[in-house]
Amino acid sequence: MKRYLPPLNSLRAFEVAARHLSFREAADELSVSHSAISHQVKLLETQLCTELFHRGVRSVELTEAGALYYPILRDALDRIADGTERVRRNVRSAVLTVQVYVTFANGWLIPRLSDFQEKHPDIQVNINTSHIDADFERSDADVCVLMGYKTQEDVHYEYLFTSDIFPVCSPRILEGGIKLKNPKDLLHHKLLSISHAEKDWPNWFAAAGVEQESPVVGGRFDSYSLALTGAIDGAGVALALSPFGLSDIRSGKLVKPFDVHAEAFGDWYLSYRSNRRASEKVKVFQKWLLDKIQEDGDIPSMQLENKIRA
Known part of the structure; x- marks a missing residue:
């Protein structure tokens, strides 16, 4: 059976205007003029042979016919939108x-x-x-x-x-002037930190039983991988995040001065x-x-x- 359907633009204009109870807000949402909304709604009313809004000076209200039509149309447009998204999602599924x-x-x-x-x-x-x-x-x-x-x-x-966290550094640092014989010696080295993980070093020192006597001073990075690169280059001691950085330890680019691990947050x-x-x-x-x-x-x-x- 052939369907009789009003123009889609008129249906959209009515649905948005009914949802906002405002022609002006409907015009803003659809990026058209106030008169365009009014024209489309009037066209729909003509085709339905009934008024859908009571028009006031600064406001509009749904008529009995408009209140009946609005939820039916809203649900239909929602189903069309959902179906459209499902088709688009299926196209992108690969x-x-x-x-x-x-x-x-x-x-x-x-x-x-x-x-x-x-x-x-x-x-x-x-x-x-x-x-x-x-x-x-x-x-x-x-x-x-x-x-x-x-x-x-x-x-x-x-x-x-x-993940666990644990200190790593370049072998050159172990050969330098300030030896790393126990975890407390790290307080005299430049400690590289992660900008979004500022509690990492305090967490590790607590696991090692060391009270931080002075603030951690060193380079700050926005990722553990960049901090490891800095450590490889000798910029300071970084905290590795397992399992990342283990390949650099195996290759000899980094060493673990202490076998103390702390659970990451x-x-x-x-x-x-x-x-x-x-x-x-x-x-x-x-x-x-x-x-x-x-x-x-x-x-x-x-x-x-x-x-x-x-």
């Missing part, structure tokens, strides 16, 4: 956008990414790096690997692992919108990530299913 820190990208993910691409050639992975966590209300990221705590509502957090999670748990590309990436972590001998061994986090 692309997975992953937001990570530079440290995690360079120190762990990218060296293993070819394995994921070999196993799942139908999924294109886009890597975005940032020192802040993804805000899924504003970000186009599908998933985010983060270190911290569960802070966002309607976001699923899949526990990955917990926060845990590592894979996060994404709760309503994306059924997404096939998200499920595939999550399984691959957990499998690779369990295979990695540099990540502390633990039964992930038994790890309970608040």
Whole structure:
């Protein structure tokens, strides 16, 4: 049966004007003139053979017919918008956008990414790096690997692992004038710190049983990977975040002056919108990530299913 439908522009103009109960606010939302809204609503009223608004000097109110029509039209437009987004999402389904820190990208993910691409050639992975966590209300990221705590509502957090922190430095520093015989000697060295992890050094000194007698003075970086680069170049002593930096220790670029570790603040999670748990590309990436972590001998061994986090 042939459908009779009024013009879409008239329907949109009415729905927005009814939602705001204002022609002017409707004009602002649709980026058209006040007269254009008035014209489209009048056109719709003509086609329906009834008035939809009681027009006052500075306000409008829905008539009985308008109050009947508005929720029907609102729901129809919402369904059209939802269906449009589902189609757009399906078109983009072969692309997975992953937001990570530079440290995690360079120190762990990218060296293993070819394995994921070999196993799942139908999924294109886009890597975005940032020192802040993804805000899924504003970000186009599908998933985010983060270190911290569960802070966002309607976001699923899949526990990955917990890192340790420990001091590392260039071998040249051990050969320098100020020896490193015990953890307290670090107070006389330049200590490299991370701008968003200012409690790391106090945390480690507490684990080592050392009271900080003076403020930590040294270079400040926005990622652990940059701090490690500074340590390799002899700029000072940095705190490595396991499992990152272990390859530099094995190669001899860095050394551990003390075998004292402290648990880092926060845990590592894979996060994404709760309503994306059924997404096939998200499920595939999550399984691959957990499998690779369990295979990695540099990540502390633990039964992930038994790890309970608040």
